Amino acid sequence: MGEDADTRKINHSFLRDHNYVTEADIISTVEFNQTGELLATGDKGGRVVIFQREPESKNEPYCQGEYNVYSTFQSHEPEFDYLKSLEIEEKINKIRWLPQQNAAHFLLSTNDKTIKLWKVSERDKRPEGYNLKDEEGRMKDLSTVTSLQVPVLKPMDLMVEVSARRIFANGHTYHVNSISVNSDCETYMSADDLRINLWHLGITDRSFNIVDIKPANMEELTEVITAAEFHPHHCNLFVYSSSKGSLRLCDMRASALCDKHAKLFEEPEDPNNRSFFSEIISSISDVKFSHSGRYLLTRDYLTTKVWDLNMENKPIETYQVHDYLRSKLCSLYENDCIFDKFECAWNGSDSVIMTGAYNNFFRMFDRNTKRDVTLEASRESSKPRAVLKPRRVCAGGKRRKDDISVDSLDFTKKILHTAWHPAENIIAIAATNNLYIFQDKVNSEMH
Amino acid sequence: MEYKVEAHRIMSISLGKIYNSRVQRGGIKLHKNLLVSLVLRSARQVYLSDYYGGACLGSQRAEAGEWAEGETMESLEGRSSPGAAGADSCESETESRETLRAPETNAQASVEVAAERNAEEPASSSDYNWPQGGETDEERAPGQAEDSTQVPSCPVPESRFECGAANADEGPQSPAAAAPCCTRKRSAGKSPYAGSPVKRPRPGSVPPANTEGGDASEDMDTGNVSSLITIFGSSFSGLLSKDGAQAEPGAADGDSGSGTICCEQMLPNLSPWSTAIVAF
Numbered sequence: 001m002g003e004d005a006d007t008r009k010i011n012h013s014f015l016r017d018h019n020y021v022t023e024a025d026i027i028s029t030v031e032f033n034q035t036g037e038l039l040a041t042g043d044k045g046g047r048v049v050i051f052q053r054e055p056e057s058k059n060e061p062y063c064q065g066e067y068n069v070y071s072t073f074q075s076h077e078p079e080f081d082y083l084k085s086l087e088i089e090e091k092i093n094k095i096r097w098l099p100q101q102n103a104a105h106f107l108l109s110t111n112d113k114t115i116k117l118w119k120v121s122e123r124d125k126r127p128e129g130y131n132l133k134d135e136e137g138r139m140k141d142l143s144t145v146t147s148l149q150v151p152v153l154k155p156m157d158l159m160v161e162v163s164a165r166r167i168f169a170n171g172h173t174y175h176v177n178s179i180s181v182n183s184d185c186e187t188y189m190s191a192d193d194l195r196i197n198l199w200h201l202g203i204t205d206r207s208f209n210i211v212d213i214k215p216a217n218m219e220e221l222t223e224v225i226t227a228a229e230f231h232p233h234h235c236n237l238f239v240y241s242s243s244k245g246s247l248r249l250c251d252m253r254a255s256a257l258c259d260k261h262a263k264l265f266e267e268p269e270d271p272n273n274r275s276f277f278s279e280i281i282s283s284i285s286d287v288k289f290s291h292s293g294r295y296l297l298t299r300d301y302l303t304t305k306v307w308d309l310n311m312e313n314k315p316i317e318t319y320q321v322h323d324y325l326r327s328k329l330c331s332l333y334e335n336d337c338i339f340d341k342f343e344c345a346w347n348g349s350d351s352v353i354m355t356g357a358y359n360n361f362f363r364m365f366d367r368n369t370k371r372d373v374t375l376e377a378s379r380e381s382s383k384p385r386a387v388l389k390p391r392r393v394c395a396g397g398k399r400r401k402d403d404i405s406v407d408s409l410d411f412t413k414k415i416l417h418t419a420w421h422p423a424e425n426i427i428a429i430a431a432t433n434n435l436y437i438f439q440d441k442v443n444s445e446m447h
Numbered sequence: 448m449e450y451k452v453e454a455h456r457i458m459s460i461s462l463g464k465i466y467n468s469r470v471q472r473g474g475i476k477l478h479k480n481l482l483v484s485l486v487l488r489s490a491r492q493v494y495l496s497d498y499y500g501g502a503c504l505g506s507q508r509a510e511a512g513e514w515a516e517g518e519t520m521e522s523l524e525g526r527s528s529p530g531a532a533g534a535d536s537c538e539s540e541t542e543s544r545e546t547l548r549a550p551e552t553n554a555q556a557s558v559e560v561a562a563e564r565n566a567e568e569p570a571s572s573s574d575y576n577w578p579q580g581g582e583t584d585e586e587r588a589p590g591q592a593e594d595s596t597q598v599p600s601c602p603v604p605e606s607r608f609e610c611g612a613a614n615a616d617e618g619p620q621s622p623a624a625a626a627p628c629c630t631r632k633r634s635a636g637k638s639p640y641a642g643s644p645v646k647r648p649r650p651g652s653v654p655p656a657n658t659e660g661g662d663a664s665e666d667m668d669t670g671n672v673s674s675l676i677t678i679f680g681s682s683f684s685g686l687l688s689k690d691g692a693q694a695e696p697g698a699a700d701g702d703s704g705s706g707t708i709c710c711e712q713m714l715p716n717l718s719p720w721s722t723a724i725v726a727f
Binding site for chain 2: 081084086087088089091112174175177193194221222223224226243276277279280283330333334336339
């Protein structure tokens with residue numbers, strides 16, 4: 001699955017020449033909008049950077065729609081909860097775009113506690129020729145005004161304005177891990193560790209609690225919610241995943257509080273793989289509906305699975321992302337890597353799935369051909385317009401040239417956040433503080 | 448045995464993580480602490496299994512009959528609390544409990560327990576497998592694990608005591624760290640979460656036939672430690688029931704009995720834990 005790489009590395013860190021990474025620049029979420037024209041990234045410092053795809057230019061047909069920075073703004077600031085003496089991180093956990101309904105774009109961004117609705121609009125004209133004000137905005141001396149003129153709109157340099165339209169605060173006691181916009185375009189949900197709330201986009205002082213798994217007695221707590229998403233077409237259905245590796249599909253028509261699931265998707269654990277860390281590696285870190293709405297894609301620490309909504313007792317496909325780590329779970333526990341939450345993504349036609357791994361590797365699995373590939377997102381190995389070379393990790397046994405051995409993997413370089421353009425073969429990969437955008441020039445015959 | 452060393456190491460690491468989570472930016476992360484506490488619990492059970500493997504076998508046999516009826520009320524929480532009681536640490540115990548418990552699917556028992564996480568099949572590829580117990584299904588005394596009164600009889604090493612003390616010191620941290628009882632997936636048929644509080648260790652049980660405790664001072668030490676372990680293992684059930692009158696509705700009456708025993712010894716250390724529950 002070769003790809004031409006139109007690599008754009010946006011380094012947020014102004015300390016470019018140094019090797020260390022400013023923590024605030026670490027990208028924490030990546031999301032395309034529904035058309036793929038815009039790509040938003042959030043980072044640990046609470047900033048959102050939006051990229052826009054340049055329209056294809058006739059002069060350089062090879063330069064097919066690159067992404068350039070469109071707007072940057074500070075979405076969330078660090079806060080302090082005085083009651084609990086807790087600092088609330090400004091890290092952007094998730095960004096979700098609203099379907100576009102007029103000239104402006106809207107997106108939701110959330111940190112641990114507060115969700116904000118941002119309006120992104122363009123201004124490329126401004127009025128000139130006011131009667132009472134001069135060009136600088138100062139009031140004119142009325143005695144100098146002898147005639148009336150009608151102000152006219154004159155073109156100006158494009159300006160992108162971002163404003164916070166809604167702030168949905170105080171809805172969550174625990175850390176928000178997911179937001180998802182409903183297909184009705186009026187409501188959205190936000191999920192924290194124990195509860196899921198349903199909001200109306202226009203109402204900020206109220207939300208409905210639709211899932212609550214907090215036990216009456218906290219000592220009986222056994223699982224938490226790890227991700228949640230609305231069905232892409234059915235506005236009454238949503239799914240949430242748990243730390244125990246189960247998925248629950250809920251129907252909001254059944255009752256106001258969706259504690260009883262309509263379907264429970266769970267695969268019994270393989271007893272041969274039992275270890276101290278079995279619970280941790282079975283915790284689902286991400287769940288995504290397919291574009292068709294028929295399938296679910298989940299990611300746990302070592303595998304990614306495709307589930308059919310019609311079959312609850314096991315996934316229809318399981319892909320090993322980096323099974324060579326199974327024997328290293330203890331070390332990964334020590335250095336906290338075992339808690340890393342990898343995301344997963346579908347391509348536009350639901351035929352290929354993608355997820356990240358360590359050493360800046362990311363993996364793609366073709367569901368039809370059953371082929372998979374490991375690619376690397378790094379400056380050294382990819383020049384602009386170079387074809388990405390497939391990588392291989394060798395876990396012992398015969399080692400080929402260019403193989404990376406498991407022990408030389410860099411676990412600080414992890415690709416947690418990836419996104420796939422909704423229609424084309426363009427992917428956005430967040431590698432720590434760098435964003436890589438890869439485009440596939442070869443046409444869809446492969447997919 | 449090296450698995451014990453590893454279990455101890457994992458326990459130390461886990462406790463370190465829980466401790467550090469208190470000072471991390473952004474507050475205590477419930478999910479991560481829950482997972483860490485699950486690992487800690489698993490490691491603790493493996494670590495303690497060695498001490499009670501031999502000591503309690505005899506007493507288990509004696510009590511096998513007594514505890515059979517306790518089965519229905521059992522929850523994993525109660526079962527794992529007693530790493531101190533040692534009984535549940537015996538690998539075959541848990542295996543046999545699995546088979547015993549399988550038919551017990553009433554709502555109260557179910558809670559979180561579907562498959563037992565202490566299934567003892569060896570995992571070939573993992574570093575840290577559950578050690579395969581040598582005992583057979585004869586030692587069917589699943590309910591025995593509940594009995595905290597048995598606690599003082601089993602010797603506990605000094606290092607375990609330190610570990611336990613460290614637990615107490617960490618008091619006002621996420622209660623979720625110690626909270627979770629069941630770690631296994633729920634099967635589709637069972638209720639999602641506890642409608643009623645979990646069973647507490649049975650009171651007034653027959654004292655074990657073999658008292659391995661030795662002299663009084665050692666009993667006191669081990670009693671303390673075991674109580675700590677019991678409290679930690681049963682999350683905060685021991686604490687909440689400390690004055691007996693607070694026994695939660697529906698909880699077994701055994702609550703107050705065992706809780707009292709634990710708590711008389713542990714009262715000075717209790718307040719930070721209680722604070723932790725309230726705060727979180």
